[in-house]
Amino acid sequence: xxxxxxxxxxxxxAHQILGGMTPETFEGVLGAHVVxxxxxxxxxxxxxxxxxxxxxxxxxxxxxxxxxLASLGSAGGPADPxxxxxxxxxxxxxxxxxxxxxxxxxxxxxxxxxxxFPGAARTIYAGSRGWNAMISPxxxxxxxxxxNPFGAGAAACFAVANVFRSVFQAHLPEPDPDSxxxxxxxxxxxxxxxxxxxxxxxxxVNLGETILAGVGAIGNAAVWALARVPGVRGLLHLVDPQVxxxxxxxxxxxxxxxxxxxxxxxxxxxxxxxxxxxxxRGEDGLAVAPHPQRWGEFLRARGDWxxxxxxxxxxxxxxxxxxxxxxxxxxxxxxxQLGDLGLSRHLAFGRAPCLAxxxxxxxxxxxxxxxxxxxxxxxxAPGNIREMLYSxxxxxxxxxxxxxxxxxxxxxxxxDVLLAxxxxxxxxxxxxxxxxxxxxxxxxSADGEAVRAEAPMAFQSALAGIMLAAETVVDAGRQPxxxxxxxxxxxxxxxxxxxxxxxxxxxxxDGACLCNDADYLDAYRAKYAAPAVQGAES
Numbered sequence: 030x031x032x033x034x035x036x037x038x039x040x041x042x043a044h045q046i047l048g049g050m051t052p053e054t055f056e057g058v059l060g061a062h063v064v065x066x067x068x069x070x071x072x073x074x075x076x077x078x079x080x081x082x083x084x085x086x087x088x089x090x091x092x093x094x095x096x097x098l099a100s101l102g103s104a105g106g107p108a109d110p111x112x113x114x115x116x117x118x119x120x121x122x123x124x125x126x127x128x129x130x131x132x133x134x135x136x137x138x139x140x141x142x143x144x145x146f147p148g149a150a151r152t153i154y155a156g157s158r159g160w161n162a163m164i165s166p167x168x169x170x171x172x173x174x175x176x177n178p179f180g181a182g183a184a185a186c187f188a189v190a191n192v193f194r195s196v197f198q199a200h201l202p203e204p205d206p207d208s209x210x211x212x213x214x215x216x217x218x219x220x221x222x223x224x225x226x227x228x229x230x231x232x233x234v235n236l237g238e239t240i241l242a243g244v245g246a247i248g249n250a251a252v253w254a255l256a257r258v259p260g261v262r263g264l265l266h267l268v269d270p271q272v273x274x275x276x277x278x279x280x281x282x283x284x285x286x287x288x289x290x291x292x293x294x295x296x297x298x299x300x301x302x303x304x305x306x307x308x309x310r311g312e313d314g315l316a317v318a319p320h321p322q323r324w325g326e327f328l329r330a331r332g333d334w335x336x337x338x339x340x341x342x343x344x345x346x347x348x349x350x351x352x353x354x355x356x357x358x359x360x361x362x363x364x365x366q367l368g369d370l371g372l373s374r375h376l377a378f379g380r381a382p383c384l385a386x387x388x389x390x391x392x393x394x395x396x397x398x399x400x401x402x403x404x405x406x407x408x409x410a411p412g413n414i415r416e417m418l419y420s421x422x423x424x425x426x427x428x429x430x431x432x433x434x435x436x437x438x439x440x441x442x443x444x445d446v447l448l449a450x451x452x453x454x455x456x457x458x459x460x461x462x463x464x465x466x467x468x469x470x471x472x473x474s475a476d477g478e479a480v481r482a483e484a485p486m487a488f489q490s491a492l493a494g495i496m497l498a499a500e501t502v503v504d505a506g507r508q509p510x511x512x513x514x515x516x517x518x519x520x521x522x523x524x525x526x527x528x529x530x531x532x533x534x535x536x537x538x539d540g541a542c543l544c545n546d547a548d549y550l551d552a553y554r555a556k557y558a559a560p561a562v563q564g565a566e567s
Contacts, residue, residue: 065135250494
C-alpha cells in the first residue's frame with residue numbers, strides 16, 4: 030500500500046485522536062478504502078469549485094494511500110485540465126500514491142459541482158457561495174464563481190472531515206455525517222442569505238501592517254487562503270524559525286516533497302507562494318517580509334513594538350502568551366487541540382478577554398526541557414538535556430541508543446532509523462522522532478503527556494488557518510461602529526456541526542492576568558493612546 034513517507038505523523042495523530050489506535054490498525058483501516066474527489070464541468074469552470082477541489086485533494090493525499098480523482102464532465106470539457114492539475118498535486122505530496130480516475134472505484138467520495146453521484150457507500154457534497162461553505166449528504170450544492178476562497182476552502186475541510194468520520198466510524202464517539210448546512214466565514218451565521226459579507230475582488234483589501242506569528246500547519250493554510258484573495262495590499266511579516274521537515278507533509282498544505290532537499294525555511298516557502306500568486310494576477314500590492322526567527326528574536330530585531338495586527342498560529346501556550354505580552358493593538362489567534370479547533374479575537378486589551386485569559390499557565394508546570402526529558406524516557410531533565418536543547422549542540426550515537434532503549438525501540442533496523450539523527454540537534458530529534466511520530470511507527474512507546482505537540486489531521490489545521498485568514502480580511506475592513514464579534518468561534522470536526530459555535534469567554538477575575546496588570550495597561554495606553562481602562566473591568 031502506497032503510504033506516504035511521512036506516515037509516522039499520521040500514525041501519531043491517529044494514536045491521539047482515535048483512542049490510542051496502533052499504526053497497524055490505522056494502516057488496515059486506510060487500506061480498506063478508496064477516497065474519491067469527484068467534480069463536474071460546472072465546478073471546474075468556477076473559481077470556487079477549482080479552489081475546493083484543489084484543497085480537498087491536497088488534504089486527502091496527506092492521509093489516504095489510494096484516491097479516485099475523477100471527472101463527471103464531458104470529454105474535452107473544463108474538468109479535464111483540472112483533473113491533470115489535481116493528479117500532479119497529489120503526486121507532489123505522496124509520489125507513491127495510488128490514483129485511479131474511475132468514479133465508481135471510490136468507497137467514500139467528496140463531490141463538488143452540480144451533478145449527483147450515487148456511486149459510493151458514503152457521499153458528501155461540498156459547495157460554496159462566496160463567504161458561505163455549504164455541505165449536504167444528499168444533494169449537490171454547486172460552486173460560486175467569485176474570487177472569494179474562504180467558503181470554498183472551508184467546504185473542502187468539512188467534506189474531508191466527513192469522509193474521515195465515515196472511514197473511522199467504529200473508532201469515534203459521534204461519527205454521523207453532517208446534516209445539510211451553510212456556514213458563513215464572515216460572521217458564522219447558519220443560513221444562505223447572500224454571501225454574508227462584503228464582496229472580495231470588488232474593493233481592495235488593505236491589511237496595513239500585519240504579522241503572522243507561526244507558519245506551521247495553521248499558518249500554511251492561512252497563507253493558502255490569503256494568496257487567493259485578489260487586490261490585497263499592505264505589508265505582511267511572516268515569523269517562524271523552522272525549515273520544512275518530512276513530518277510537516279502530514280498537514281502543511283503548502284509543503285511538497287520538493288521542499289525537503291534542501292530543506293526550505295517555512296517563511297520563505299510561504300512568502301514565495303504569496304508572491305507567485307500576485308505575479309500570476311499581475312499585482313504587487315502586498316509586500317511580504319519573511320523572518321526566519323523566533324518571536325523574541327523578531328521583536329529585538331524590529332525595535333518598534335507597536336504592532337497594529339498580530340495573527341498567532343503557535344503550537345504552545347507559552348508562545349501565545351508571549352505574543353500577547355508584546356501588546357499588539359489587535360490580536361487574532363487560531364488553534365487546534367484534541368477535541369476542537371477555532372479562532373479567538375482580542376481587539377480591546379483591558380476591556381475584553383485577552384489571549385492570556387484563555388491560555389493562562391498553571392503554576393508549577395513543567396519546563397520545555399522537562400517535557401523533552403520525559404518524552405525520551407529521561408525524567409527530571411538532566412542538565413545535558415537543557416544544555417543540548419538550548420545550545421543546538423549535536424547529539425551523539427550513544428545518546429540516541431540510550432533513548433531508543435528507554436522507549437522500547439529494540440530491533441537493529443529500528444535503531445538504525447533513529448541513529449540517522451546522530452549529529453543533528455536535540456530539538457530536531459525531538460520534533461521529528463517524537464512529535465513526528467517516528468518512535469511510534471518503529472514500535473516504541475510515546476507518552477502522550479510528555480510529547481508536547483499534538484498532531485491534528487490536515488483538515489483540522491487547514492480549517493483553523495482558513496478561519497484565521499478570513500478573520501484577518503474581516504478585521505482589516507471592520508468599521509469602528511461595527512458590532513463587537515464574539516471572543517471565540519469553536520468547531521469540532523470529529524462531530525456533526527452544532528447550531529451554536531461561540532461559547533462564552535470572560536476575562537480572568539483573579540487579578541493574575543496581563544490585562545489586570547497596571548503596568549501592562551499603562552504600556553498599552555502609551556503605545557496606542559488608547560482610552561483609559563480599568564484593570565478590574567470584566
